[in-house]
Amino acid sequence: MASHEIETLTQALSRLPGLGPRSARRAVLHLLKKRETAFDPLLAALASVRERLATCGICGNVDTSDPCAICADPRRDARALCVVEEVSDLWALDRARLFPGRFHVLGGRLSALEGIRPEDLAIDSLIRRIAAGGIDEVVLAMNATLEGQTTAHFIAERIEGYPVRVTQLAHGLPVGGELDYLDEGTLAQALRARRPVA
Protein backbone atom coordinates (compact mmCIF):
# COMPACT_ATOMS: atom_id res chain seq x y z
CA MET A 1 0.00 0.00 0.00
CA ALA A 2 1.98 2.99 1.23
CA SER A 3 5.42 3.31 -0.24
CA HIS A 4 8.51 1.96 1.44
CA GLU A 5 9.51 5.46 2.56
CA ILE A 6 6.14 6.21 4.14
CA GLU A 7 6.17 2.82 5.86
CA THR A 8 9.64 3.54 7.26
CA LEU A 9 8.46 6.91 8.56
CA THR A 10 5.38 5.35 10.16
CA GLN A 11 7.57 2.81 11.92
CA ALA A 12 10.01 5.45 13.14
CA LEU A 13 7.13 7.44 14.62
CA SER A 14 5.44 4.39 16.11
CA ARG A 15 8.53 3.70 18.21
CA LEU A 16 8.17 7.00 20.06
CA PRO A 17 6.78 6.62 23.58
CA GLY A 18 3.06 7.33 23.60
CA LEU A 19 2.58 6.53 19.92
CA GLY A 20 1.51 3.11 18.65
CA PRO A 21 1.22 1.89 15.06
CA ARG A 22 -2.30 3.30 14.79
CA SER A 23 -1.58 6.80 16.03
CA ALA A 24 1.68 6.86 14.06
CA ARG A 25 -0.32 6.24 10.89
CA ARG A 26 -2.70 9.05 11.77
CA ALA A 27 0.25 11.32 12.47
CA VAL A 28 1.83 10.49 9.09
CA LEU A 29 -1.43 11.19 7.28
CA HIS A 30 -1.69 14.48 9.11
CA LEU A 31 1.86 15.35 8.05
CA LEU A 32 1.22 14.39 4.42
CA LYS A 33 -1.91 16.53 4.31
CA LYS A 34 -0.49 19.57 6.07
CA ARG A 35 2.84 19.81 4.31
CA GLU A 36 3.47 23.49 4.89
CA THR A 37 1.94 23.82 8.35
CA ALA A 38 2.93 20.49 9.95
CA PHE A 39 5.44 18.49 7.91
CA ASP A 40 7.90 21.27 7.11
CA PRO A 41 7.93 22.82 10.61
CA LEU A 42 8.50 19.40 12.22
CA LEU A 43 11.27 18.49 9.79
CA ALA A 44 12.95 21.88 10.28
CA ALA A 45 12.68 21.64 14.08
CA LEU A 46 14.18 18.15 14.14
CA ALA A 47 17.03 19.13 11.82
CA SER A 48 17.74 22.27 13.85
CA VAL A 49 17.87 20.41 17.17
CA ARG A 50 19.91 17.56 15.72
CA GLU A 51 22.49 19.93 14.35
CA ARG A 52 23.08 21.66 17.69
CA LEU A 53 22.42 18.77 20.07
CA ALA A 54 24.94 18.55 22.86
CA THR A 55 25.40 17.03 26.31
CA CYS A 56 26.34 19.72 28.80
CA GLY A 57 29.91 19.15 29.95
CA ILE A 58 29.08 20.59 33.39
CA CYS A 59 25.79 19.01 34.44
CA GLY A 60 24.96 16.30 31.87
CA ASN A 61 21.75 17.99 30.67
CA VAL A 62 20.94 17.58 26.99
CA ASP A 63 20.46 20.87 25.20
CA THR A 64 21.34 22.69 22.00
CA SER A 65 24.35 24.35 23.62
CA ASP A 66 27.24 23.34 25.87
CA PRO A 67 27.19 24.58 28.62
CA CYS A 68 23.43 24.15 28.68
CA ALA A 69 21.02 27.05 29.11
CA ILE A 70 20.70 26.34 32.84
CA CYS A 71 24.44 26.23 33.56
CA ALA A 72 24.96 29.35 31.44
CA ASP A 73 22.21 31.32 33.18
CA PRO A 74 23.79 33.83 35.62
CA ARG A 75 20.44 34.32 37.40
CA ARG A 76 20.56 30.73 38.64
CA ASP A 77 21.63 30.22 42.22
CA ALA A 78 25.02 28.54 41.84
CA ARG A 79 25.12 27.67 45.54
CA ALA A 80 22.29 25.12 45.29
CA LEU A 81 22.84 21.91 43.34
CA CYS A 82 20.11 19.39 42.65
CA VAL A 83 21.29 15.85 41.78
CA VAL A 84 18.93 13.77 39.60
CA GLU A 85 19.06 10.35 37.99
CA GLU A 86 18.03 11.28 34.46
CA VAL A 87 17.70 14.26 32.15
CA SER A 88 13.94 13.71 32.24
CA ASP A 89 13.99 14.30 36.02
CA LEU A 90 15.89 17.55 35.50
CA TRP A 91 13.27 18.66 32.99
CA ALA A 92 10.40 17.71 35.28
CA LEU A 93 11.84 19.71 38.18
CA ASP A 94 12.79 22.63 36.00
CA ARG A 95 9.55 22.74 34.05
CA ALA A 96 7.62 23.91 37.06
CA ARG A 97 10.50 26.27 37.91
CA LEU A 98 10.56 24.60 41.32
CA PHE A 99 14.30 24.73 41.83
CA PRO A 100 16.23 27.99 41.41
CA GLY A 101 19.67 26.38 41.46
CA ARG A 102 21.65 24.19 39.11
CA PHE A 103 21.55 20.48 38.39
CA HIS A 104 23.72 17.41 38.08
CA VAL A 105 22.56 14.41 36.03
CA LEU A 106 23.91 11.05 37.19
CA GLY A 107 22.79 9.19 34.07
CA GLY A 108 21.06 6.42 36.01
CA ARG A 109 21.01 4.81 39.42
CA LEU A 110 23.09 2.15 41.16
CA SER A 111 21.68 -1.28 40.40
CA ALA A 112 23.15 -4.64 41.32
CA LEU A 113 20.54 -6.27 39.11
CA GLU A 114 21.48 -4.27 36.02
CA GLY A 115 25.18 -4.23 36.96
CA ILE A 116 25.31 -0.46 37.23
CA ARG A 117 28.21 0.55 39.48
CA PRO A 118 29.30 3.94 40.88
CA GLU A 119 31.86 4.38 38.08
CA ASP A 120 29.05 4.03 35.51
CA LEU A 121 27.37 7.15 36.89
CA ALA A 122 28.50 10.79 36.88
CA ILE A 123 29.46 10.66 40.56
CA ASP A 124 33.15 11.59 40.29
CA SER A 125 32.26 14.71 38.33
CA LEU A 126 29.67 15.56 41.02
CA ILE A 127 32.34 15.29 43.73
CA ARG A 128 34.65 17.50 41.65
CA ARG A 129 31.93 20.16 41.37
CA ILE A 130 31.40 20.08 45.13
CA ALA A 131 35.11 20.05 45.89
CA ALA A 132 35.60 23.12 43.69
CA GLY A 133 33.56 25.06 46.27
CA GLY A 134 30.83 27.66 46.07
CA ILE A 135 28.07 25.16 46.73
CA ASP A 136 26.10 25.39 50.01
CA GLU A 137 23.41 22.75 49.50
CA VAL A 138 23.21 19.51 47.57
CA VAL A 139 19.63 18.22 47.06
CA LEU A 140 19.52 14.51 46.33
CA ALA A 141 16.45 14.19 44.14
CA MET A 142 16.59 10.47 43.40
CA ASN A 143 13.45 8.47 42.67
CA ALA A 144 11.65 7.06 45.71
CA THR A 145 12.66 3.55 44.67
CA LEU A 146 14.98 1.14 46.39
CA GLU A 147 17.68 1.76 43.80
CA GLY A 148 17.16 5.51 43.88
CA GLN A 149 17.49 5.59 47.65
CA THR A 150 20.55 3.31 47.60
CA THR A 151 22.12 5.74 45.16
CA ALA A 152 21.22 8.71 47.36
CA HIS A 153 22.81 7.07 50.42
CA PHE A 154 25.93 6.19 48.48
CA ILE A 155 26.33 9.77 47.29
CA ALA A 156 25.57 11.20 50.73
CA GLU A 157 28.47 9.15 52.10
CA ARG A 158 30.80 10.29 49.35
CA ILE A 159 29.91 13.92 50.10
CA GLU A 160 30.55 13.63 53.85
CA GLY A 161 33.35 15.93 54.89
CA TYR A 162 32.63 18.63 52.36
CA PRO A 163 31.13 21.79 53.87
CA VAL A 164 27.72 21.42 52.21
CA ARG A 165 24.25 20.74 53.52
CA VAL A 166 22.89 17.51 52.00
CA THR A 167 19.12 17.21 51.74
CA GLN A 168 16.68 14.99 49.93
CA LEU A 169 13.14 15.32 48.66
CA ALA A 170 10.44 14.63 51.23
CA HIS A 171 8.58 11.35 50.86
CA GLY A 172 4.95 10.95 51.81
CA LEU A 173 1.45 11.30 50.50
CA PRO A 174 1.25 12.75 47.02
CA VAL A 175 -0.91 15.86 46.81
CA GLY A 176 -4.50 14.74 46.35
CA GLY A 177 -3.54 11.19 47.33
CA GLU A 178 -6.26 9.22 49.07
CA LEU A 179 -5.06 6.93 51.82
CA ASP A 180 -6.86 3.82 50.68
CA TYR A 181 -5.44 4.08 47.17
CA LEU A 182 -1.82 4.34 48.28
CA ASP A 183 0.59 1.47 48.60
CA GLU A 184 1.86 0.38 51.99
CA GLY A 185 5.36 1.71 51.43
CA THR A 186 4.13 5.24 50.81
CA LEU A 187 1.85 5.05 53.84
CA ALA A 188 4.63 3.74 56.09
CA GLN A 189 6.96 6.49 54.88
CA ALA A 190 4.31 9.16 55.43
CA LEU A 191 3.69 7.86 58.94
CA ARG A 192 7.39 7.70 59.82
CA ALA A 193 7.94 11.24 58.58
CA ARG A 194 4.88 12.64 60.37
CA ARG A 195 5.18 16.18 61.67
CA PRO A 196 3.44 18.18 64.38
CA VAL A 197 0.41 20.07 63.17
CA ALA A 198 1.40 23.74 62.99
Add this chain to the structure above:
Amino acid sequence: MASHEIETLTQALSRLPGLGPRSARRAVLHLLKKRETAFDPLLAALASVRERLATCGICGNVDTSDPCAICADPRRDARALCVVEEVSDLWALDRARLFPGRFHVLGGRLSALEGIRPEDLAIDSLIRRIAAGGIDEVVLAMNATLEGQTTAHFIAERIEGYPVRVTQLAHGLPVGGELDYLDEGTLAQALRARRPVA
Protein backbone atom coordinates in the same frame (compact mmCIF):
# COMPACT_ATOMS: atom_id res chain seq x y z
CA MET B 1 14.46 25.67 30.62
CA ALA B 2 14.89 23.77 27.37
CA SER B 3 16.40 25.77 24.55
CA HIS B 4 14.33 27.59 21.97
CA GLU B 5 15.02 24.88 19.38
CA ILE B 6 13.94 22.03 21.69
CA GLU B 7 10.81 24.00 22.64
CA THR B 8 9.97 24.49 18.96
CA LEU B 9 10.42 20.77 18.31
CA THR B 10 8.23 19.87 21.28
CA GLN B 11 5.50 22.17 19.98
CA ALA B 12 5.71 20.77 16.44
CA LEU B 13 5.32 17.24 17.83
CA SER B 14 2.53 18.20 20.23
CA ARG B 15 0.42 19.35 17.28
CA LEU B 16 0.35 15.86 15.79
CA PRO B 17 -2.94 14.05 16.32
CA GLY B 18 -2.70 11.73 19.32
CA LEU B 19 0.15 13.64 20.95
CA GLY B 20 -0.38 16.30 23.58
CA PRO B 21 2.22 18.58 25.21
CA ARG B 22 3.05 15.93 27.79
CA SER B 23 3.64 13.03 25.41
CA ALA B 24 5.44 15.34 22.98
CA ARG B 25 7.88 16.18 25.76
CA ARG B 26 8.42 12.50 26.50
CA ALA B 27 8.94 11.85 22.79
CA VAL B 28 11.54 14.63 22.55
CA LEU B 29 13.41 13.28 25.57
CA HIS B 30 13.37 9.84 23.99
CA LEU B 31 14.78 11.30 20.76
CA LEU B 32 17.49 13.23 22.60
CA LYS B 33 18.55 10.12 24.50
CA LYS B 34 18.48 7.72 21.58
CA ARG B 35 20.19 9.82 18.99
CA GLU B 36 21.45 7.01 16.76
CA THR B 37 18.52 4.60 17.14
CA ALA B 38 15.57 7.02 17.27
CA PHE B 39 16.45 10.59 16.36
CA ASP B 40 18.50 9.93 13.25
CA PRO B 41 16.15 7.31 11.74
CA LEU B 42 13.14 9.57 12.27
CA LEU B 43 14.88 12.59 10.79
CA ALA B 44 16.07 10.55 7.79
CA ALA B 45 12.63 9.04 7.21
CA LEU B 46 10.94 12.44 7.33
CA ALA B 47 13.49 13.97 4.97
CA SER B 48 13.20 11.05 2.57
CA VAL B 49 9.41 11.20 2.43
CA ARG B 50 9.34 14.98 2.15
CA GLU B 51 11.73 14.92 -0.76
CA ARG B 52 9.63 12.52 -2.80
CA LEU B 53 6.15 13.46 -1.59
CA ALA B 54 3.61 13.68 -4.40
CA THR B 55 -0.14 13.68 -4.96
CA CYS B 56 -1.06 11.02 -7.51
CA GLY B 57 -2.32 12.68 -10.69
CA ILE B 58 -4.67 9.77 -11.34
CA CYS B 59 -6.38 8.99 -8.03
CA GLY B 60 -5.41 11.77 -5.59
CA ASN B 61 -3.57 9.43 -3.20
CA VAL B 62 -0.53 10.86 -1.43
CA ASP B 63 2.59 8.80 -1.97
CA THR B 64 6.28 9.10 -2.74
CA SER B 65 5.68 8.57 -6.46
CA ASP B 66 3.24 9.83 -9.11
CA PRO B 67 1.40 7.73 -10.22
CA CYS B 68 1.10 6.25 -6.75
CA ALA B 69 2.07 2.67 -5.92
CA ILE B 70 -1.55 1.53 -6.21
CA CYS B 71 -2.21 3.10 -9.64
CA ALA B 72 1.14 1.79 -10.89
CA ASP B 73 0.52 -1.78 -9.69
CA PRO B 74 -0.46 -3.97 -12.70
CA ARG B 75 -1.82 -6.67 -10.37
CA ARG B 76 -4.58 -4.33 -9.26
CA ASP B 77 -8.00 -4.90 -10.83
CA ALA B 78 -8.42 -1.83 -13.02
CA ARG B 79 -12.09 -2.62 -13.62
CA ALA B 80 -13.09 -1.89 -10.02
CA LEU B 81 -12.88 1.67 -8.71
CA CYS B 82 -13.49 2.64 -5.10
CA VAL B 83 -14.37 6.30 -4.46
CA VAL B 84 -13.46 7.69 -1.03
CA GLU B 85 -13.65 11.07 0.65
CA GLU B 86 -10.12 11.31 1.99
CA VAL B 87 -6.67 9.77 1.59
CA SER B 88 -7.07 8.38 5.12
CA ASP B 89 -10.13 6.39 3.92
CA LEU B 90 -8.11 4.97 1.03
CA TRP B 91 -5.40 3.91 3.45
CA ALA B 92 -7.90 2.34 5.85
CA LEU B 93 -9.49 0.29 3.07
CA ASP B 94 -6.18 -0.64 1.54
CA ARG B 95 -4.44 -1.47 4.79
CA ALA B 96 -6.56 -4.54 5.31
CA ARG B 97 -6.15 -5.37 1.60
CA LEU B 98 -9.93 -5.42 1.47
CA PHE B 99 -10.30 -3.97 -2.01
CA PRO B 100 -8.37 -5.40 -4.95
CA GLY B 101 -9.14 -2.54 -7.35
CA ARG B 102 -8.09 1.07 -7.61
CA PHE B 103 -9.20 4.21 -5.83
CA HIS B 104 -10.36 7.76 -6.40
CA VAL B 105 -9.98 10.37 -3.66
CA LEU B 106 -12.59 13.15 -3.74
CA GLY B 107 -10.72 15.34 -1.27
CA GLY B 108 -13.75 15.88 0.96
CA ARG B 109 -17.55 15.73 0.91
CA LEU B 110 -20.29 18.07 -0.24
CA SER B 111 -21.28 20.38 2.61
CA ALA B 112 -23.68 23.30 2.49
CA LEU B 113 -22.51 24.25 5.97
CA GLU B 114 -18.84 24.41 5.02
CA GLY B 115 -19.60 25.75 1.54
CA ILE B 116 -18.05 22.75 -0.22
CA ARG B 117 -19.54 22.42 -3.71
CA PRO B 118 -19.13 19.72 -6.39
CA GLU B 119 -16.45 21.73 -8.18
CA ASP B 120 -14.38 21.76 -4.96
CA LEU B 121 -14.12 17.95 -5.09
CA ALA B 122 -12.38 15.67 -7.61
CA ILE B 123 -15.68 14.71 -9.24
CA ASP B 124 -14.97 15.84 -12.80
CA SER B 125 -11.78 13.80 -12.86
CA LEU B 126 -13.76 10.82 -11.56
CA ILE B 127 -16.26 11.16 -14.41
CA ARG B 128 -13.38 11.40 -16.89
CA ARG B 129 -11.88 8.14 -15.54
CA ILE B 130 -15.25 6.41 -15.89
CA ALA B 131 -15.89 7.89 -19.34
CA ALA B 132 -12.50 6.62 -20.52
CA GLY B 133 -13.89 3.08 -20.15
CA GLY B 134 -12.48 -0.14 -18.77
CA ILE B 135 -14.30 0.22 -15.44
CA ASP B 136 -17.09 -2.22 -14.55
CA GLU B 137 -17.92 -1.24 -10.99
CA VAL B 138 -17.74 1.97 -9.00
CA VAL B 139 -17.93 1.49 -5.23
CA LEU B 140 -19.05 4.64 -3.42
CA ALA B 141 -17.29 4.31 -0.06
CA MET B 142 -18.38 7.59 1.53
CA ASN B 143 -18.72 7.95 5.27
CA ALA B 144 -22.08 6.94 6.75
CA THR B 145 -22.81 10.58 7.55
CA LEU B 146 -25.47 12.86 6.12
CA GLU B 147 -22.87 14.71 4.08
CA GLY B 148 -21.17 11.51 2.97
CA GLN B 149 -24.42 10.05 1.77
CA THR B 150 -25.44 13.28 0.04
CA THR B 151 -22.13 13.16 -1.80
CA ALA B 152 -22.67 9.52 -2.75
CA HIS B 153 -26.12 10.28 -4.16
CA PHE B 154 -24.82 13.26 -6.10
CA ILE B 155 -22.05 11.15 -7.65
CA ALA B 156 -24.41 8.25 -8.38
CA GLU B 157 -26.58 10.65 -10.41
CA ARG B 158 -23.58 12.03 -12.29
CA ILE B 159 -22.54 8.46 -13.19
CA GLU B 160 -25.98 7.44 -14.49
CA GLY B 161 -25.79 6.59 -18.14
CA TYR B 162 -22.29 5.15 -18.04
CA PRO B 163 -22.15 1.36 -18.37
CA VAL B 164 -20.90 0.73 -14.84
CA ARG B 165 -22.41 -0.92 -11.81
CA VAL B 166 -22.60 1.57 -8.93
CA THR B 167 -22.55 0.11 -5.42
CA GLN B 168 -22.04 1.42 -1.94
CA LEU B 169 -20.79 0.02 1.35
CA ALA B 170 -23.41 -1.77 3.43
CA HIS B 171 -24.64 0.02 6.52
CA GLY B 172 -25.66 -1.78 9.65
CA LEU B 173 -24.35 -3.17 12.88
CA PRO B 174 -20.60 -2.98 13.24
CA VAL B 175 -18.98 -6.34 13.89
CA GLY B 176 -19.11 -6.96 17.62
CA GLY B 177 -21.62 -4.14 18.06
CA GLU B 178 -24.06 -4.62 20.91
CA LEU B 179 -27.56 -3.39 20.21
CA ASP B 180 -27.99 -1.37 23.35
CA TYR B 181 -24.75 0.54 22.77
CA LEU B 182 -25.59 1.61 19.22
CA ASP B 183 -27.20 4.87 18.24
CA GLU B 184 -30.74 4.94 16.82
CA GLY B 185 -29.61 5.80 13.31
CA THR B 186 -27.44 2.69 13.02
CA LEU B 187 -30.20 0.52 14.45
CA ALA B 188 -32.78 1.97 12.07
CA GLN B 189 -30.45 1.41 9.12
CA ALA B 190 -29.69 -2.15 10.19
CA LEU B 191 -33.39 -2.86 10.53
CA ARG B 192 -34.27 -1.33 7.15
CA ALA B 193 -31.52 -3.34 5.45
CA ARG B 194 -32.47 -6.59 7.17
CA ARG B 195 -31.97 -9.75 5.16
CA PRO B 196 -33.44 -13.26 5.29
CA VAL B 197 -31.48 -15.69 7.43
CA ALA B 198 -29.61 -17.96 5.04
